[in-house]
Amino acid sequence: MLNISHLNAHFLHSTRFALQDISLQIKPGEKVALVGESGSGKSMLAQLILNLNPHIAVQSGSIEFENKNILSLTQKDLESLRGKDIAYIPQEPLSSLNPLHKVGKQIIESLYLHANELYPHLRGKALHNKAKERLAELLALIGLDSSLAHAYPFELSGGQKQRVAIAMSIINNPKLLICDEPTTALDVLVQRQIMELLSSLAKQSAIVFISHDLGVVREFADRVIVLKDGKIVESASSQRLFNAPQHSYTRFLIDSLTLPKRKALEQTDLDSTRQDIVLRARDLSVGVRKQGFLKSTYKEILSPLSFYLKKGQILGIAGESGSGKSSLALGLLHLLETKGELYLNEKQVKRTKADVKLLRKQISMVFQDPFSSLCPRFRIGDIIKEALGKLPYEECKKQIEWALEMTGLDSSLAHAYPFELSGGQKQRVAIARAVVRKPKILLLDEPTTALDKSSQKLILTLLLELQEKMEMSYIFITHDLEILRILSDEVLILHNGVAVEYGKSERVFKNPQSVEARALIEAFFGSKDDKGEQKQC
Known part of the structure; x- marks a missing residue:
């Protein structure tokens, strides 16, 4: 043919x-x-x-x-x-x-x-x-x-x-x-x-x-x-x-199918380490407001849920397409309307311009698609500089070089355009833009989905190194449950806009309580052995 x-x-x-x-x-x-x-x-x-x-x-x-x-x-x-x-x-x-x-x-x-x-x-x-x-x-x-x-x-x-x-x-x-x-x-x-x-x-x-x-x-x-x-x-x-x-x-x-390993976070009693909690959500719902002829209506797309994130911890979020994972990420940054309570370092984030600005300084996001999240008309240096705001030229230059070095990219790429880079390099630039402000929390929406397995392994290794160096906490959204099982400390599973499972990673993967979470985990690991490898491989 x-x-x-x-x-x-x-x-x-x-x-x-x-x-x-x-x-x-x-x-x-x-x-x-x-x-x-x-x-x-x-x-x-x-x-x-x-x-x-x-x-x-x-x-x-x-x-x-x-x-x-x-x-x-x-x-x-x-x-x-x-x-x-x-x-x-x-x-x-x-x-x-x-x-x-x-x-x-x-x-x-x-x-x-x-x-x-x-x-x-x-x-x-x-x-x-x-x-x-x-x-x-x-x-x-x-x-x-x-x-x-x-x-x-x-x-x-x-x-x-x-x-x-x-x-x-x-x-x-x-x-x-x-x-x-x-x-x-x-x-x-x-x-x-x-x-x-x-x-x-x-x-x-x-x-x-x-x-x-x-x-x-x-x-x-x-x-x-x-x-x-x-x-x-x-x-x-x-x-x-x-x-x-x-x-x-x-x-x-x-x-390259073998994923990098991560040191386990020491599990301590929550009440005795309250000062280590960097982000907490209480009955947080996410929705969109539709403007009608006489009044606007709020349509809920993610039902109220609660979770917390400790310093240095990785919270994994999983679920089917359309379950509300990306909506939760956008809600945490107040890019979608939310109801309920959100606390940053145990201080409530109100919906004022000053609080939202402070929130976005502390939380940076790496988007799902590295191809469309970078402006094709900007050079790489300008893309990273945009996150820095108004800083003196020399200070900006130092910060851009530092971000590129931290993400394993050559400083000469600051003068390149996105179309000159491979998929893995584009995703490193997106991560560099996110970490250049030295945030406390990195919100990662499918950061390895568009990458081949060898590039995926390099990006995951990079993220673990950055977390250790910068003492950041991660909220990691992915379809790949193998990544969550190996890397995450806590797991939140969503289904049709509802949180159906939340708890320690080991417990969730070994003994899921909800029917929806069990179906998702069994579908992913059904053809794999206890080590997460293909039975026939």
Whole structure:
């Protein structure tokens, strides 16, 4: 079905080849995974298959789909191919959805674009009814409520946006589906549902699956291709590659699955160490205020909950997509409206401008998506400087260099732009911006989700080193329960906007009390042994 032969390509502004002598073949119904670190060329190769990136120049080679060279097709032929025969699920759902259109309209757009070819006998109302029927079918398949068809992208969680992007791609039952990190932002329950959906689609479509999650790749792919610096270093069946990797780089990727260890925090009696509590929430709820014609109404999206955070402690927050994890983070910074009580160093934070300003000096946030959390028009130094406010130039320069050094980046990167950095480097910049103000609490919203396993391990190691050096406390939001089990002292599990489990990490993972928490933990660790490793690995 797809035949890539001796492909060499580079970016237009660079003479260095980003893809070198790439050759691979994909048969109908085959599931092929592309793995490698950030910057290895996985996404670049995927985009070239559909000729999506105008900044990539092909030097030599060919990409043939059903014996047609994609690189020589006209724009009209490419438009006919995209979305009908070959579909692409992008890595960043936040930037792939139009913020001005409701998600239902965006999902069925591709169906209307190819209606003449796919449904030549349908017109007008009959075509509209077909689109509505297909939309309802897809929303059920991806596990979204039908009411969300009328929502805008900003009203959805990261995982819900990713599912919408998947629905947009599969609506026309393409022959080849290119999945660029399709489960990155999803919790384990939805991830399993999506992987089952992709497996069922593989009966009628070939799938190119790009992922840094080697556990998912092992279970899903028939064949695995390993890329490093734009070259294929190993290609083998999934079973052979994981059981007997031949290349040293492949062994390095598999070894990266082992997470860094953390020294356990000494557990002392809460009443005797009240002065060590840096943040406390009492019956804190989070919501949004909607302005009506005559009055505004407060809609609660996170029910009242209570927790505390000690100095040097890591509080892990987990839950399915849309459970309220990011809403809680935004509520703690008063970026969403809250009700209830919040205490910083045992002093109540009131909703005055002065108290909120003090709160945001003490709590810094690292956002989920390093690609969209950095302004593309600012240099790295200016991005970090923005967090410092009005400081003398020399003092700013020292602080920027210190933040870059603390996060393991070279000071020369202060003059670079975000697009010149890899995903792992972007996330380090986001962390540098957060720690440059020397906060007491770091609020981390999925800080390793968009990274490959080796970069993820480096970032987690960095965060543990920073915590020890700066004596910070962390609130760590993630879908990866293995990270929480190893790193967190306390765990808070949310489900549909309600706190269903809260307690010591060891107790929660060994003996969860709520049905929802037990289901989430069993879904994640169901195929793992007591050490958290794959049984067959």
